[in-house]
Amino acid sequence: MPEPKRPSEFDLIARHFAPLTQGFPGACGLRDDAAVISPAPGNELVVKTDVVVGSVDFLPDTPPGLVARKALRVNFSDLAAKGAVPRAYLLDLLLPPSFEEAWVAGFAAGLAEDQAEYGVHLIGGDTSSTPGPVVVAVTAFGEAPFGRLVRRGGARPGDSVYVTGSIGDAALGLDVQRGTLAPPDAGTASFLLDRLRLPRPRVALGPALIGLANASIDVSDGLVADLRHLCEASGLAAIIEARAVPLSEAARAAIGADAGRLRRALTGGDDYEIVFTAPPAALPRIGELSRVSGVPVTAIGRIVEAAPGAPLVRVLDERGQPVRFASEGWTHFGGEPNS
């Protein structure tokens, strides 16, 4: 029997991706060399790109719809942390020679699901082949009022440090997935795994940070590492109370009394929460924002002047003693982040 004919990239685009541009005329149905996008009057475009790689960032048996949705959401999380509203995205997809069209169909179905959830559209991309693993590169476009973006570098001494939602679930979920953490019960395991597999970027809360937060960053490399990025950009330091860091019921159950697991929660990646700083006077408005958005927001520490020789982020335990970390967050290439 002849080998079944592989679909060309034109087939894949026409069948699975062109329909995702519906409602965005500037995408020209993926039938042109380039797409057109402009911010609404008074706004500017905010752009972010992030790549996920098969066998590095997701397992080969991860459902393709989840791969697609996570690839979108990690970008939307960055936009949200800046106060921007997601609007559109470009997609580069590299497929190995062995790919099956059903995988692409499932991948596109995941995109469609999140397009509906976030009100965004596919506006362009590139589909090609690779001798390596699947590669998904997303470039996300958001909008924010002109000149009002919440930057990493705006923190001020005396600011309170806040974090949304809960921290450490995804890192503990990764431990569960790897079999290095035996969760106390099935419900805990499934909650932690779900937090790993499908982030919920804080897109509803993010835009409300404009005019409220002095500095902000999304928590993707790990709370300590990302807060250090914020401190570096601001030329300041932070002191965090470990016991104040919000943990889910599941994380508490998984951590128990294991100090190593707690450190793991504070430094593990993939939370896709927002850590931000705001002056003490903003407290009532932040409480109101949390109520209105339905997103928990927790004060976890404060911004201080950087002291020569001291780490930019100091995490204190219940006795006020510094918690020491072997590694402060996820890096590629196995290198340690700059201190």
Next chain:
Amino acid sequence: MPEPKRPSEFDLIARHFAPLTQGFPGACGLRDDAAVISPAPGNELVVKTDVVVGSVDFLPDTPPGLVARKALRVNFSDLAAKGAVPRAYLLDLLLPPSFEEAWVAGFAAGLAEDQAEYGVHLIGGDTSSTPGPVVVAVTAFGEAPFGRLVRRGGARPGDSVYVTGSIGDAALGLDVQRGTLAPPDAGTASFLLDRLRLPRPRVALGPALIGLANASIDVSDGLVADLRHLCEASGLAAIIEARAVPLSEAARAAIGADAGRLRRALTGGDDYEIVFTAPPAALPRIGELSRVSGVPVTAIGRIVEAAPGAPLVRVLDERGQPVRFASEGWTHFGGEPNS
């Protein structure tokens, strides 16, 4: 001896990529979660993304600076074909574990060279690791007057079909590189190889097509294939005179009297020229444009109504007989393009 410490992605970004953002404040020196970009008043943003993969799109021993420059230029070619002026780009770079920092340095030097040549800036990106080959995904941003983009779908019956520069050099250069074409002399070989390795996108001519061309597309998959895309989008067909298609001296020398090589030139990819259509009355202005821009522009055929059952692009030889092609252009996954 301990293994030398690998640079982290933070090291690579700080040393090689952050300097490339200088002069573009919205990039925030790559020290934030996202970049900001907006078109000038009266303009809109035009976006295009394209991925190149090591061992698929370039050989492992290709100098990294050339990899970088070609990755940028293929995107600028699409922008130029739409009438847009390149302005900025995002870069996703995946590196295998064995990468050497000198490769990254050479790659960044190539980017710097083309930033100077095209007046563009790096504004963001993602650097990560892969078990597969090097992957370079570029998203390019251009600007064009609002609503004036030259689309693929605007051709009209009776339009003349024009192409810039010369066609087929890169495809013949690929044959030289593969050793399947023995060029008549070293000068011919080096010209054809250079055309393959470093495209010259028509960025100076492109913006002048606004208000002049009815439809336009860049020639990347091959003249016949790309013109077919234009015809599909326009709901029309094209008739091309093979002898009118502009060939370089080197291509003429390499082709000689070999009809197969001529077909290869007409269908091979990587030309990065522009094929466009314009009404006959535009001829004097197109001649003037060619003179002013210094880019040869050649009339090669005309746009006609599509006939049921006939190919959308008919190429006629010197006796007016249709030239037949086994393949009409480059596709990924080995599939044939839709007809």
